[in-house]
Amino acid sequence: MKDHVELRPGAYADSVTLLQVSRAVQATPGVVAAQVAMATGLNLEVLAGMGFDVPGSSPNDMVVALRLDDDAELGAALAAVDAALVPTRPGSGDSRVAPPRTTGSALRHAGPGAVALVSVPGASATVEAMDALESGHDVMVFSDNVPVAEEVALKTYAATRGALVMGPDCGTAVIDGVGLGFANTVRPGRIGLVAASGTGCQQLLALLHHAGEELAAHGTDGVGVRHALGVGGRDLSAAVGGLATREALRRLDADADVDLVVVVSKPPASEVADALATEADALGTPVELGLLGPGQRDLTAVAEAVLARLGHDAPQWPVAGAHNTGAATGPLLRGLFVGGTLCDESMLMATEALGPIRSNIPLADDLALAPDELLVGAHTMVDFGDDALTQGRAHPMIDPTLRNEQLARAAADPATGVLLLDLVLGHGAEPDPAAGLAPAIAAARADRPVPVVVSLVGTDLDPQGLTAQRDALVAAGAEVHLSNAAATRRALDLLSQLEAS
Amino acid sequence: MSEPTVVTPGATGPTVVTCGADMLAEAVAGQAVGVERVDWRPPMPGTEADLAAVATDPRRPDANRRAVEAVLGVTATLVDVAPASEVLGLEPGQFLHAGPPIGWDRASGPLRGALMGGAALEGLVADPEDAVALFESGSSVSLEPCHHRSAVGPMAGVVTPSMWMWVLEDGTTGRRTYCSLNEGLGKVLRYGAYGPEVLARLRWMGEVLGPLLQASTRAVVAESGPVDVTGILTQMLQMGDEAHNRNRAGTLMLLRDLAPAMVASGADAGFDGSDVAQALRFVGGNDHFFLNLAMPACKLALDAGRDIPGSTMVVAMARNGTDFGIQVSGTGDEWFTGPAQVAEGLFLGDYGPDDANADIGDSAITETAGIGGFAMATAPAIVRLVGGSVPDALATTRRMHEITLAENPRWSVPVLEFQGTPTGIDVSKVCRTGILPQINTGMAGRVAGVGQVGAGLVTPPAEIFPQSLAALAARTPGAGA
Numbered sequence: 001m002k003d004h005v006e007l008r009p010g011a012y013a014d015s016v017t018l019l020q021v022s023r024a025v026q027a028t029p030g031v032v033a034a035q036v037a038m039a040t041g042l043n044l045e046v047l048a049g050m051g052f053d054v055p056g057s058s059p060n061d062m063v064v065a066l067r068l069d070d071d072a073e074l075g076a077a078l079a080a081v082d083a084a085l086v087p088t089r090p091g092s093g094d095s096r097v098a099p100p101r102t103t104g105s106a107l108r109h110a111g112p113g114a115v116a117l118v119s120v121p122g123a124s125a126t127v128e129a130m131d132a133l134e135s136g137h138d139v140m141v142f143s144d145n146v147p148v149a150e151e152v153a154l155k156t157y158a159a160t161r162g163a164l165v166m167g168p169d170c171g172t173a174v175i176d177g178v179g180l181g182f183a184n185t186v187r188p189g190r191i192g193l194v195a196a197s198g199t200g201c202q203q204l205l206a207l208l209h210h211a212g213e214e215l216a217a218h219g220t221d222g223v224g225v226r227h228a229l230g231v232g233g234r235d236l237s238a239a240v241g242g243l244a245t246r247e248a249l250r251r252l253d254a255d256a257d258v259d260l261v262v263v264v265s266k267p268p269a270s271e272v273a274d275a276l277a278t279e280a281d282a283l284g285t286p287v288e289l290g291l292l293g294p295g296q297r298d299l300t301a302v303a304e305a306v307l308a309r310l311g312h313d314a315p316q317w318p319v320a321g322a323h324n325t326g327a328a329t330g331p332l333l334r335g336l337f338v339g340g341t342l343c344d345e346s347m348l349m350a351t352e353a354l355g356p357i358r359s360n361i362p363l364a365d366d367l368a369l370a371p372d373e374l375l376v377g378a379h380t381m382v383d384f385g386d387d388a389l390t391q392g393r394a395h396p397m398i399d400p401t402l403r404n405e406q407l408a409r410a411a412a413d414p415a416t417g418v419l420l421l422d423l424v425l426g427h428g429a430e431p432d433p434a435a436g437l438a439p440a441i442a443a444a445r446a447d448r449p450v451p452v453v454v455s456l457v458g459t460d461l462d463p464q465g466l467t468a469q470r471d472a473l474v475a476a477g478a479e480v481h482l483s484n485a486a487a488t489r490r491a492l493d494l495l496s497q498l499e500a501s
Numbered sequence: 502m503s504e505p506t507v508v509t510p511g512a513t514g515p516t517v518v519t520c521g522a523d524m525l526a527e528a529v530a531g532q533a534v535g536v537e538r539v540d541w542r543p544p545m546p547g548t549e550a551d552l553a554a555v556a557t558d559p560r561r562p563d564a565n566r567r568a569v570e571a572v573l574g575v576t577a578t579l580v581d582v583a584p585a586s587e588v589l590g591l592e593p594g595q596f597l598h599a600g601p602p603i604g605w606d607r608a609s610g611p612l613r614g615a616l617m618g619g620a621a622l623e624g625l626v627a628d629p630e631d632a633v634a635l636f637e638s639g640s641s642v643s644l645e646p647c648h649h650r651s652a653v654g655p656m657a658g659v660v661t662p663s664m665w666m667w668v669l670e671d672g673t674t675g676r677r678t679y680c681s682l683n684e685g686l687g688k689v690l691r692y693g694a695y696g697p698e699v700l701a702r703l704r705w706m707g708e709v710l711g712p713l714l715q716a717s718t719r720a721v722v723a724e725s726g727p728v729d730v731t732g733i734l735t736q737m738l739q740m741g742d743e744a745h746n747r748n749r750a751g752t753l754m755l756l757r758d759l760a761p762a763m764v765a766s767g768a769d770a771g772f773d774g775s776d777v778a779q780a781l782r783f784v785g786g787n788d789h790f791f792l793n794l795a796m797p798a799c800k801l802a803l804d805a806g807r808d809i810p811g812s813t814m815v816v817a818m819a820r821n822g823t824d825f826g827i828q829v830s831g832t833g834d835e836w837f838t839g840p841a842q843v844a845e846g847l848f849l850g851d852y853g854p855d856d857a858n859a860d861i862g863d864s865a866i867t868e869t870a871g872i873g874g875f876a877m878a879t880a881p882a883i884v885r886l887v888g889g890s891v892p893d894a895l896a897t898t899r900r901m902h903e904i905t906l907a908e909n910p911r912w913s914v915p916v917l918e919f920q921g922t923p924t925g926i927d928v929s930k931v932c933r934t935g936i937l938p939q940i941n942t943g944m945a946g947r948v949a950g951v952g953q954v955g956a957g958l959v960t961p962p963a964e965i966f967p968q969s970l971a972a973l974a975a976r977t978p979g980a981g982a
Binding site for chain 1: 516517518519520521522523524525526528529531532534537538539540541542543544546549550552553556557559562896899900902903929930933934936979
């Protein structure tokens, strides 16, 4: 073995790109291990853990760390690094007209309808978002780890300009059919969504799309989504006070092509929820509030209420692979989620049936799990998309490594009775997520046939193909639902059968 | 009812500007939507929190808008020429110099040389060499930046009471700025030379050139009003001058305005035809003559943008040969300084990099106002003098738009489709992009008495921008709460 470590000051690429570069270089013959990353504190720890000796660096340096077979050529490995890095900077090869270096500069000559999509590290996101607002454009802040005070400052400024701040930590938006961030491709219609929850929004998009297709197959059209405006998971917190939700409601109310507005949120602050209800009543367009919380409806029930308001019965929500599911193999429920709101929804439902659930995004403080001890002797639900688990790495919808590791660990635990998972499709997500999850499920079930129930959130128009993804999961031994609430209910049923027996 | 199909974004769909993960840009592009990708890089190390504080300062957008409008609103006009003792109140023993404040102990070779020559010119010493002891003792002399007296000085920028100054005025507010008369190139005081020929030329400038320019300027003002210096800058930028290292067109346009009056009023002022001819030959033969009007015109504009709380706009960049300093609108008169760099460029004769002093002079006021290095694209004739190529020049001007707040509609660049020059350096944009202001400059010899050794390109020391950003962040309404 021989190690090669070099610093490249002034080079930069985002963490997702570098993850892909590292993977591509690892596949080069003779390369035993490869880590190409910015020299942030977290990445230096990872490099040290891999046994690489990194010389003094600043976070703005790119580190190329390679471990090679003894007879491997360093030149070939470095060429692989360079080749993998090249396509990440379209346009930068042209020295005559360099690409813009700030959001403000890129927007200088943009049309009035342009939207900015900011996904730089959280410490730098506010500055880019302000650029958009100052030049009169809406902005979606995908970045997480943005301080709440900066979120309030951004949204307060936006309110003076009639601009919309989607985020921070806004995973999903659909504007005029164009998906931003993690977004499903859906049939168009006259419903407007406001979402303080990315995966909650995606669940509603998927359910309403499915219902719309079913209705269309029977000759009834009209159920579809015109816009889905994300506002960020903290918008309905006491600190932010629904600033972006208010602007989003104003927009959708003013849109003559929107007949019904649906608000979906993670559990909101109660006083903010009350104020929102009052404001919603005052609008000309009817508003259906889908605010998660103890005793509140689940997202599937919200979708059914929307359909009822439009005069339609809810369809049978699809399920596949029910034949796979044997009896629960232990007393405990383990939920492993990439979607924070799906995790919240399942926790709320499971708490009613099972009592307190331990989680890294707990419903009460005394139920908290530290990021480094996610498997304890209690019912647990983990959100792998939470800030604490994504600091310095990509979202689990892009990088599923952490969840797959935990899946193996949880399945091997004799106390685990049922595994509850989610898989989210759409633009921005992995091109073939089941290709990673299905083998992990099959491997987990090979030793202990623990029942695996998956909520697969997506539409048949999504780039990954809903059917192919579902079939792969079913073939691996999972039971697959479109409705996360139905999947959760099924997992609880399986557990209760064990208790009864 | 329409066919239930996927929404196809087209002309009506939004364009998306993406900043960050390329994967998200790909996902948007995959939906056939126009995507513009920002080539984002991490900001200067340690600036994230200050950048966010300044970005969310509610005063900033309006403060910067006001600062830019104030700068662009100034028309600088030439109203008079007079000795520094009269217009600046400068007294014997008082010396002005370029750049941020500095004492004799830290002064560079060219600044020392110019001070020594200045002392001899004022008769404080018989021989310039004797002035060393005078400045070392410091008892009867004082040093002060030109900027602190509404003046600017090229290179060493030394101004003494007997030197004649251009007087520029903003007609709207009556505010004035000042600059000495340009001595030409080679062995000249501003490059630190102080030999007998340097002093002889300065004496002639004081006795003949200054009074002649005063008489002619006053005659022109009386006859047709003040000379529009900002307007001359507009024209010269279209004629291949960037108004820092090339001022040929500007110099000739100034002569066009003043020459008839010099001839007509020279006699009244007591000068004969040969004096006038010598003065015209001196001005016409000195391609840099107009620089000393461009500089105070830029300062007059930038001073209008000073002292606006919350504004992140740079209002002065200046060097004293040891330190490079900037002042920022939102932080008043405070200087943020770091070590001046040595320029890269071309050298005269057999001089080389070891002979060059660190960057010196107030002339970076031109770049601060959006010309000079910022307008390189308009001056292809000098790109090689300052060590560049034509594509480099175009790229430089475009790059400066990344760190500025506005474009100057009066100063436009034909080869860039008449785009206005990049105006109003934004401290936060410099910290965000790591792009440093590009300055065209002359190079003075390191040793006092040598004079000019070359010309080239230089940038400020990077650390002064995070310094000033931190000071701006500390002044935001939420800071320290």
